[in-house]
Every structure is written in C-alpha cells, then in structure tokens.
Amino acid sequence: xxxxxxxxxxxxxTDTEPHWxxxxxxxxxxxxxxxxxxxxxxxxxxxLTFRRSCAHGICGSDAMRINGRxxxxxxxxxxDLDAFTQMGDGSLGPGKPISIEPIKGLPVLKDLVxxxxxxxxxxxxxxxxxxxxxxxxxxxxxxxxAERQRFDDTTKCILCxxxxxxxxVYWTDGQYFGPQAIVGAHRxxxxxxxxxxxxxxxxxxxxxxxxRCRTTFNCTDACPRGIEVTKAIQExxxxxxxxxx
Amino acid sequence: xxxxxxxxxxVGAGGAGMRAALESGQRTRTAVLTKLYPxxxxxxxxxxxxxxxxxxxxxDNWEWHTFDTVKGGDYLVDQDAAEVMCKEAVDAVLDLEKMxxxxxxxxxxxxxxxxxxxxxxxHGEAAVRRSxxxxxxxxxxxxxxxxxxxxKQGVTFFNEFYVLDVLxxxxxxxxxxxxxxxxxxxxxxxxxxxxxxxxxxxxxxxxVFRTTSNAHTLTxxxxxxxxxxxxxxxxxxxxxxxxxxxxGLGVLLSEAARGEGGILRNAEGERxxxxxxxxxxxxxxxxxxxxxxxxxxxxGRGCGPEKAYVHLDLTHLPREQIDAKLPDITEFARTYxxxxxxxxxxxxxxxxxxxxxxxxTSIKAEVLADxxxxxxxxxxxxxxxxxxxxxxxxxxxxxxxxxxxxxRRAGIYAAEYAATAEFVDLPDDPTALVDEQLxxxxxxxxxxxxxxxxxxxxxxxxxxxxxxxxxASLKQALSDLTTLRARFANVTVQDKGTRFNTDLLxxxxxxxxxxLAEVLVVSALARRESRGGHxxxxxxxxxxxxxxxxxxxxxxxxxSGFGGSEVQLDYKPVTVTRYQPMERKY
Numbered sequence: 001x002x003x004x005x006x007x008x009x010x011x012x013x014t015d016t017e018p019h020w021x022x023x024x025x026x027x028x029x030x031x032x033x034x035x036x037x038x039x040x041x042x043x044x045x046x047x048l049t050f051r052r053s054c055a056h057g058i059c060g061s062d063a064m065r066i067n068g069r070x071x072x073x074x075x076x077x078x079x080d081l082d083a084f085t086q087m088g089d090g091s092l093g094p095g096k097p098i099s100i101e102p103i104k105g106l107p108v109l110k111d112l113v114x115x116x117x118x119x120x121x122x123x124x125x126x127x128x129x130x131x132x133x134x135x136x137x138x139x140x141x142x143x144x145x146a147e148r149q150r151f152d153d154t155t156k157c158i159l160c161x162x163x164x165x166x167x168x169v170y171w172t173d174g175q176y177f178g179p180q181a182i183v184g185a186h187r188x189x190x191x192x193x194x195x196x197x198x199x200x201x202x203x204x205x206x207x208x209x210x211x212r213c214r215t216t217f218n219c220t221d222a223c224p225r226g227i228e229v230t231k232a233i234q235e236x237x238x239x240x241x242x243x244x245x
Numbered sequence: 246x247x248x249x250x251x252x253x254x255x256v257g258a259g260g261a262g263m264r265a266a267l268e269s270g271q272r273t274r275t276a277v278l279t280k281l282y283p284x285x286x287x288x289x290x291x292x293x294x295x296x297x298x299x300x301x302x303x304x305d306n307w308e309w310h311t312f313d314t315v316k317g318g319d320y321l322v323d324q325d326a327a328e329v330m331c332k333e334a335v336d337a338v339l340d341l342e343k344m345x346x347x348x349x350x351x352x353x354x355x356x357x358x359x360x361x362x363x364x365x366x367x368h369g370e371a372a373v374r375r376s377x378x379x380x381x382x383x384x385x386x387x388x389x390x391x392x393x394x395x396x397k398q399g400v401t402f403f404n405e406f407y408v409l410d411v412l413x414x415x416x417x418x419x420x421x422x423x424x425x426x427x428x429x430x431x432x433x434x435x436x437x438x439x440x441x442x443x444x445x446x447x448x449x450x451x452x453v454f455r456t457t458s459n460a461h462t463l464t465x466x467x468x469x470x471x472x473x474x475x476x477x478x479x480x481x482x483x484x485x486x487x488x489x490x491x492x493g494l495g496v497l498l499s500e501a502a503r504g505e506g507g508i509l510r511n512a513e514g515e516r517x518x519x520x521x522x523x524x525x526x527x528x529x530x531x532x533x534x535x536x537x538x539x540x541x542x543x544x545g546r547g548c549g550p551e552k553a554y555v556h557l558d559l560t561h562l563p564r565e566q567i568d569a570k571l572p573d574i575t576e577f578a579r580t581y582x583x584x585x586x587x588x589x590x591x592x593x594x595x596x597x598x599x600x601x602x603x604x605x606t607s608i609k610a611e612v613l614a615d616x617x618x619x620x621x622x623x624x625x626x627x628x629x630x631x632x633x634x635x636x637x638x639x640x641x642x643x644x645x646x647x648x649x650x651x652x653r654r655a656g657i658y659a660a661e662y663a664a665t666a667e668f669v670d671l672p673d674d675p676t677a678l679v680d681e682q683l684x685x686x687x688x689x690x691x692x693x694x695x696x697x698x699x700x701x702x703x704x705x706x707x708x709x710x711x712x713x714x715x716x717a718s719l720k721q722a723l724s725d726l727t728t729l730r731a732r733f734a735n736v737t738v739q740d741k742g743t744r745f746n747t748d749l750l751x752x753x754x755x756x757x758x759x760x761l762a763e764v765l766v767v768s769a770l771a772r773r774e775s776r777g778g779h780x781x782x783x784x785x786x787x788x789x790x791x792x793x794x795x796x797x798x799x800x801x802x803x804x805s806g807f808g809g810s811e812v813q814l815d816y817k818p819v820t821v822t823r824y825q826p827m828e829r830k831y
Contacts, residue, residue, distance in 0.1 A: 042696030046739030046748040053460040056496045059285040110745040129393040130345030140342040142354035
C-alpha cells in the first residue's frame, strides 16, 4: 500500500523559507510514521533531517506536528491517520496525505529539527530536583505507597516538548515557562520527601508562570505519555492559593 | 576547529556517563559530550528494576547476589568484579533514592522489591525478591533522576556532539590519554577537547542486528573508536537476546512481566519452560529462555499463522496489578500489535538486547591495553565496557546496577587521576583521522548507500549469528561482512551540508557497526563451545578446560587475522575467587 507524506522542509544553507515537499512511500497500516520518514531518508532523500532514537515512545526525540497535532512519530501508526480508505471490496486504497511539520514555538534549525534549548532552559529554571530537608538518613527515606502515588503521573514525563509546543499561550508569549516546566515542578512539589515547594511555587507565581495558563487542554491532548498535564497545572495553581495538599 | 580543555571529559550521557559526571564534576573541571540530549539515552528504555540485596521484603544478602551473577554468567564472570558490584549495589540503590528516585514502596514505606530472572535465595533454592523498581519504567526514572542531579550540580553538557576519535600520546610506548575529537551536529564543526581523563560511556551496539530492542543510535561508537586506535575488545561474541521482544518489532517487554507472574506458552498452550528449567521455570536466565523459545518455534510449536513466535500470557493477572506494575509494556502491546494484554496473550520472540562484551577494564573502570596494562587516563563504564560482571550472560537488572556502580567508580577514579596527572601533548594534527574519514564519506564518488549496506549487515547477523550459531553460519556471516566492508569503502552520503548532517553521521555509525560485527563473528567462530548467550549447535556443551577464559580481540592488518579477517585473537584468564564452575541448572 502506498501513502503520501507531505513534509515541511527547510535547509538553512540553501532555503530562505520553509516549503512543503511530498513523498510517496510503501507502508503497512501498522507502520509507524517514523518508519515512513526513515523510508524517505534511506531510499529517496538522505538530506531529510529529523531526530529519533528509541523508536518506541520512551526517549522523547521525535515529537512532531503530524496532521496538525503534536505526537511522537514512533508512536503514531499509519492506520490512525486516515492515510488509507476502505474500498468497496474491503481492500485498502490510498487515502489522505499525511502532513508532517516541526513542533511550533521553537526555532526551526533544519527540516523537522527545532532548537530545544529554550525548552530545556524553562525546565531547568523550576529547580527540577529533590530538595530534601534535614540530615540524610542512613537507609532510604520512608514514603507510603499513597504518598508515592500522589505524584506518579508527572514522573512519566519524557521531556519531548509535545505539550509545551501545543500551547497557544507558549506560541504567542516568548516568556511563558510552558506546560512541561510546570509538570516538572509538580513532580517535586507533591513529593512527600521534598521541602522545596515554596521556592518552586514562588518561581511559578511569576507573571510568566502558572497564571498564564488558559486551560485549553491542548497539552493534555498532546502528551504521548497520557499525563493529565492540565490537571497538574491546576493542582499547582491550587497549591499557590491554598498550600500544598 | 575549536579547542577546549577539561580535566575530565565524559563521552555519553546515559546512566553510566551521568553517574560518572556527578562524581567527577564535584572534584574536577568536567565536561560531558553526548550525541543525544541526555534524557534521550537508552538507559531510559530499561524497565524492570535494579537488583540489590536490601532485604526489604525477605531475607537476602549480597553474597547470594554475587553467586547468582556468577552462575547466571555461566562462570565467565570475573568474580572480584561481581563482588564489588553486588556489595556496592545496596548503596547504589540508596544513593538513587536519596537523589529523589521514585521507587515503588512497601506498605511500610520502604523500597519495594520483586522477583527477576536468575535471582535466587541461598544459591539457587528459589526465586528471591531483589529487584528495586519503579513500575516498569525504572530506567526512565534513573535517567531522569541522574539528569536532575546534573542540573542541580551544574554539570557542563555539550549536547549533540559526536565524539569520533580518542587522542593519545604514544611517544613512550604505551598510549597516554590526551583528549578526544568531536563533531558538532548543529554546525558540522570539529572540536578538540584536551583532557587528562576520558571516560567512555557510550553504550552498546545492538544495531548490528535487525531484530533488536536497541535504539537506532546504539551503534557501538565508543568500542569502535578504541578498536580503530588499536585497543582490544573483550568477549564480543557474547550478546544477549532478550526473550520477550514484541514479535516482529523487537520492542522490549520487561522480564518483570514474568516476575509479576506472566507465563510463556507455545501453540498448544503449554507452559514449556517447565521442561527446560523445572525449578524457576519462566524466570530462568535470559539465554536459556531465549533458546527455549527459539527451540519451540523450530520444532513447530510456535504460535500465529506462521508459527513464528510464542505467547506471553498475562491474562490470569488482576488488572490492577497489570496497571500498577506493568503499565508501559502493556501499552506497547496495545499500540504496536493491537493486542489487549488483559484478555489476550502477547506475541513475543527473542530480540538482540545487550552486549556482555566490550572495552576491557579493571574494577576501577580503567581501560586495559592488553590482559593487564592500564591505559593512563582512559576509563570506560556501562554497556560499552567489559569488567566483566556479566560474563557470558547478564542477569536482568544487573545492567542498571552496573551503570550505577561502575559509572560512579569511573567518575571517582578519572577525577582522582586528573587531580595529579598533567595534560599530555596533543598530536600535531589532532583531527587528521576524522577529517579523512568524513571527507571520504562526504566528497567521495562511490555509489553505495548506507541504508542498503546496513540492512544487509543486519540481515546476515540475524540469520547467522543470533540465538543459534554453527561454524557454517558464522563463516557465512564473515564472508558477507567482508563483502559489505568492501562496499562500505564506496559509500557516499547525499547530504553534503554542514548543518545537522545526520546522513553523514549514519555513515560513520555504519562503519563502527561493520567493524564490531566482524569482531563478534570472529570471536564466536573461535569459541568452539556453548556458554551463556553464545550457543554453538556444533559444540553444544560448555568446555571449561579450553574455554573458561575471556576472548581478547585485537585489530590486525586486513586479511592477516583469524580466518582471513582483520581480527587477531588472544585470551585472558577468568578471575575466580570463591565459586568453582558447576553445571548451570535451574
């Protein structure tokens, strides 16, 4: 079966503007979009450039805007995208082209590769590490299963930037931390072993902090790990008003 | 060309590299050079846990853990190294907890522990709960936690810098470490880093195989670089095939699935591991389970339309247990195979997973130039290294342990050395080798394509050098590799640019893969016995008299090595402290 990939291309050494190019590749319904990109790169055009590593949704390298939605190319299958149409006889025929472009809001460096530095800078700025109080115990710090469960959801983050670069506030406001940084802070604010909540909340209470969130839920929809990002942001807002609970 | 100067340069930012950086960064001026953003490293894909005899849930001690490691490794483990690892395991886990790692907890609030393949109480009596874990994403948590601590300490990272060469001063006979040469992906510029100590922590080379749990980026760069500089590689024939890769894809499904009670079944629904390992059944070491699965398929008891795989059955487990303990791997089954593990068995087949061999090191993570000569200032830790704590077959969870224990040691000893050593003079033209290599790939006019050669390499390795090997299959692989290496000389990349030229780097990576595949195959040809992950159908038993020794491979002139290859072989005795070899039964 053949599918068409429409890919947003930009080579800073030769192009003044990004442009779309189409490629036809053979694909199975169960193929990953990443497989399609590899087919283009390996069989047709070696200059096509994108990041990838683990190829099964764990490393967070290949967040892209696929058919207008942020997703991981290695976790999105061709069959999920209307790329085929069911023919009258039950067989599969060609469907709509699949559009692939870089995630929005970060400078495009080449093709699907964006500058991740501003994103990691935001993450680093929320003090994303355990800040315990008191002297270090000889054995492990105790934590009940319920206390551990309290921040489980936000420990799943793989820093792929799908949430942050789906956020309309982030697109228009160059200063906003973005959803991921708040997720990164949430993971520690609600960890019973941590004593740095006040410091982090102070940072997030900034004019460009958590209050810029307009609760559009784009981030939750975009998260390939199924993290309830908007809920985490709401919990941080509540902690600012009512204290950590 | 840009020049930099650091006391310690660490190459690679997975678990071993970052654990090393946390130590050396506190003591000396340290830089971490990594071809990926640190959180992209494949440590993050590890799932099941990290073993340590904490004895939080039942009686355990580090000596039992050592015994299991030695026995699991089919007596090719250096026992002094295994003692170090298992003894330091307890602190390694506690250190991670103190750094903030969110381990699963017991009702009393302690770190929870679960069963894992080959880990037993009292020298094989029964399975023991030894694996400390965070659901089925322990590696992810380790990688995130170490990165968070690196942020806290202000560790200096050079992200997307591909180290392509190591520089040494050989003027007084033995090489002394002078630094590394790196290619900056964003600009195409070369950087020379002068360093007193260099730590290689670049991971494995699973991409020599087609069916693998490894990331696309696991191309053996660190091993390949040292190999080209004339340093040896140890035990490269020992490659672990993880039993439960998603059939057809190779994506890893943790052994934790069996630790939690999952069962392997053939087409008749039989729990076939009862025949192969009557005591611990599905929790036998990985090499035994992988061979048993391959054998079921070979003898016609495979599942599916082509009888090509077996089933991993979780359907008898409570859904709450699956959701709490195995959330990620069950999602992989749903996403990639459309299988619902609550109600349907998951198709699985062995997948190339882990290199037991690698750069020989001492227990201080010092790189060795032969059986016992240390290369001053050069260190290696993690999958890239061979200490050897895994011997002929690594036990599950011992890789996450290895990177923490020996990553830490590499950082400490590299910093200690740098504190007293002087910088060594760089060669006159430090980038000569890399310049030559890159310009040939970029500017050549040969018509060969990287992807075609890589696909053929992976195909021959899967067919001829996988779970079952014979003299004939390995000779076939060697002959295929010779052809492919000749074709590689005519590779030219399409992308001629300087910015983010991943086309060029894939070609460089393929060069490393071809070299390492040859070392693997030649080492396997010469080892006429079966031990751990290396199974020769023509020599199906272990031969301690001839082969209870490590293979040491050295680069030779083309054609002058073993079987007309570029690989010359030597051997090194195994360090035995307290365990004499016995038959490995479970």
